[in-house]
Amino acid sequence: MIFLFFVWSSEFRLTSKASTFLPQNNATVLLSDGKGGVWYMFSMKSGDFYQLYSYHIDSSFSIVTQYEVSRGVIRSQWGGYGTCLMKEDTLIFFWDDIRLDYPEIYERYYILSISGGLASPITEVSTVDGHYSMNPSACLDSSGALYVVWEDTKDGYPAIYMGPGIPEKISEENPSFFPQAVAAPDGIYVLWEEEREDGIEVVMKKKTEEWGEKEVVSPEDGVISYGACATIAPDGKLYVFYVDLEENTRIYWRYKEGNTWSDVISLSSYGVDAFHPHACSDKYGNIHVVWEEKSEDGGAVFYAKIKENAILEKEKINVNTWGCVDPFVMVDVFSKVHVAWSAFDGDSIRFPYYRVYTPEKRRGLxxxxxxxxxxxxxxxxxxxxxxxxxxxxxxxxxxxxxxxxxxxxxxxxxxxxxxxxxxxxxx
Structure with a gap:
């Protein structure tokens, strides 16, 4: 009989050129290349400004290709929080960029089947109207249709809008932040943070042919719940992770099957502040999640594998890095778990790091x-x-x-x- 065991790779640093950062956890940072490698998106300082980059890393940890995504005819000033997705042979990027005096949402395509990756022009997604547009998230539904959501201040307060095309307002009268779009078998979910009189809660809407009613995801007795990230399992269950402020900052999750929500389950360690959960599912229905926990050296990255309400594995995964923040996770078709984060390594600036959890076949009893x-x-x-x-x-x-x-x-x-x-x- 053959058994699968998982082995972590060493920590791999992408660049040592300049300061870098990763986006909020409503984004996608890692995309599989279908061959055991990844496309890794991050922002890096270039001259006086930040630009959005994407590096292609193969299965042997060699950097094959580097794209400076946000550099166009007009030089980017921010190239800030971005997200990416893959549609057939095309990489698609969205990001907020201060090209004038305020951020707007931009997009760019790279067709990988053309040698060198043919880059499209950079185009606006949000309306160039003098109002702030930030923090994009995007997904492809089951038919391949593209949706992108973002935070916009055109109403005089932060609200959630969706494109492409004519922007459609999704949120209601309360200030709303950090949306995430998640594809479901029969539509899409959009989650976001919404202010209320006594705090902040995580809410969502589902779009099939029409938008459904707004639904509160975090418990009603929570004081402040924010930083939500969601993923869909192959059986259609929606898993939502979020940060909740109680005695300390803890991460919880719950899942929805049909119209029924599970109980709320604690993920992070008791008594330790935790932030930035990011999750994905694999073909077996397991959910893989990473997050940041505060420590004496600034922060550590933790990984867990869960199924429904059970934690199957849980461990700290940064080794030689410290001050770790903003982790992201992706599982490819080979069941390899890819993790990205930003951290210090004896320097005063942060760099992007990468580690892989690879299954190995072993025989014998x-x-x-x-x-x-x-x-x-x-x-x-x-x-x-x-x-x-x-x-x-x-x-x-x-x-x-x-x-x-x-x-x-x-x-x-x-x-x-x-x-x-x-x-x-x-x-």
């Missing part, structure tokens, strides 16, 4: 045991049947193992691989 049995392990354990199908997953610690039916099973833990024989009759 270390021992045979008779079930039922009690066993302890340091992390996630998986019980397989004789065909290799996953029967049960455990978060770790003390496990009381009784297989569902008589037969031969295999238990894989971080420490060992055990053949389990269950004759039945004992429950």
């Amino acid at each position: 270390t021992e045979t045991k008779l079930a039922p049995l009690e066993i302890s392990c340091s992390g996630r354990a998986v019980l397989y049947d004789i065909t290799g199908r996953v029967v049960r997953e455990f978060a770790g610690g003390d496990i009381s193992l009784v297989p569902p039916l008589p037969g031969v099973y295999f238990l894989v833990t971080p420490e060992r691989r055990i053949k389990i024989v269950y004759p039945g009759g004992v429950r």
Whole structure:
């Protein structure tokens, strides 16, 4: 039988040229190239200004291509918070840019099937009207239609608008910030932060043929809930992660199946301030999430794999970097987990970092045991049947193992691989 184990790569720094930063967690930073590598988007100082860049990194951690996305005929002054997506052979970028005296939303395409990547002109998405347009997020629905949302002040207060085409207002009368567009099998969700009299809450709307009613995602008794990030599992469940201010700043999640919400579940460590959750799903229905926790050296990046209301894995992943902020995660078709973040490394400015969690195939068993049995392990354990199908997953610690039916099973833990024989009759 073949078992899959995951191994973290070393930390890889993209550039040492100048100060860089990553966007808010409503954005997409990493895109798969379909070959085990990624396109990695970030903003970097160039001369007196910041520009938006995208680097193509192959599976051997070599930088193959560098695009200076925001540099156009008119020099960018900000090239700030951006997001990206891939449609067939085309990279699409959106970002807010101060080309006049205020930020607007711009877009640019790169057709990768043409040698060198044919770049389109830079065009405006938001209305050039003297009002601030910021913090874009974009997605493709199941038909391939493109949607982009952003925060706009044309109404005299921050509100959420959607394009392309004539901008459509989505939010209502309250100031609203940091939208995220997420594709669902039957439409799209848009989430954002909305001010109320006694604080801030996370809300959302769903668009099918028409817009549905606004729905509050964060608990009604929360004081301030913000920084939401959402992802859709293959079975259609919507997972939402957000930051909530209680005794300290903690990250929670809940998921929606049909019209029913799960309970609220805590993700980050108790007593430690946590920020910037970012999540994605894999083809098996697992949800991968990264976030920032404050530490003595400024900040650390944590990773977890969850399913519904259970944490299957959880660990700190930065090693030699410190002051880590703004993590992002993506899982490719090979089940490789790609993580990006911004951090210090003995310098006074931040640089973009990258690490990959790669599955390795290993054969063999270390021992045979008779079930039922009690066993302890340091992390996630998986019980397989004789065909290799996953029967049960455990978060770790003390496990009381009784297989569902008589037969031969295999238990894989971080420490060992055990053949389990269950004759039945004992429950």
